[in-house]
Amino acid sequence: MIEFICYPKCTTCQKAKKWLDDNKVEYNLRDIKIENPSxxxxxxxxxxxxxxxxxxxxxSGLLYKSMELKDKLPNMSEEEQLNLLATxxxxxxxxxxxxxxxxxxxxxxxxxxxxx
Numbered sequence: 001m002i003e004f005i006c007y008p009k010c011t012t013c014q015k016a017k018k019w020l021d022d023n024k025v026e027y028n029l030r031d032i033k034i035e036n037p038s039x040x041x042x043x044x045x046x047x048x049x050x051x052x053x054x055x056x057x058x059x060s061g062l063l064y065k066s067m068e069l070k071d072k073l074p075n076m077s078e079e080e081q082l083n084l085l086a087t088x089x090x091x092x093x094x095x096x097x098x099x100x101x102x103x104x105x106x107x108x109x110x111x112x113x114x115x116x
Contacts, residue, residue, distance in 0.1 A: 002116070005030045005037070005096040007089070016095040016107040025116050027097075032089035039086040045096070046082070049103035053081050056105060058093045 004020060004027040006013035020027055037045070046053055054073060058064055069091075073081060085091050097104040102115055 002027045003030055003096075003098040004028065005032050005098065006094050007032050010094060012107050013095045016112075019107070019109065019112065020116075023113075023116065032092060032094055032096075034089075036089040037086060037092060039082055042082050042085050042092075045098065045103045048101065049105060051103075051105060053078055056085060056093055057081075058091055061090055063088060063090045 002025065004017065006017065006029065008014070008031060017029075042056065046056060049055075057069065057073070059070070064070075069084075076084070093105050095107055097112070097116070099115070104111060104115060
């Protein structure tokens, strides 16, 4: 079974949840604001996904913008970025789908269809 990590008030997460339900995909739901990802989880997801670490940041989020991370991230090490992501789930791009051997970041229907 997959883990579906979302922020329930996010409209994209709501669309993604509806897609999972409509396609009868079983999942465990996790509210990212209540249960923030740990550094270990983020490290593992980053490794498994093969994506650049920047893809794990919610670049359209208010917190990202208020912290001026667009300018700060390029000067931060990967370790510093992972530590920052682990401080607040609202910094993390969502929804996330975590499978045994894959990680999907954001809701891209074609990618979800292929993988799920």
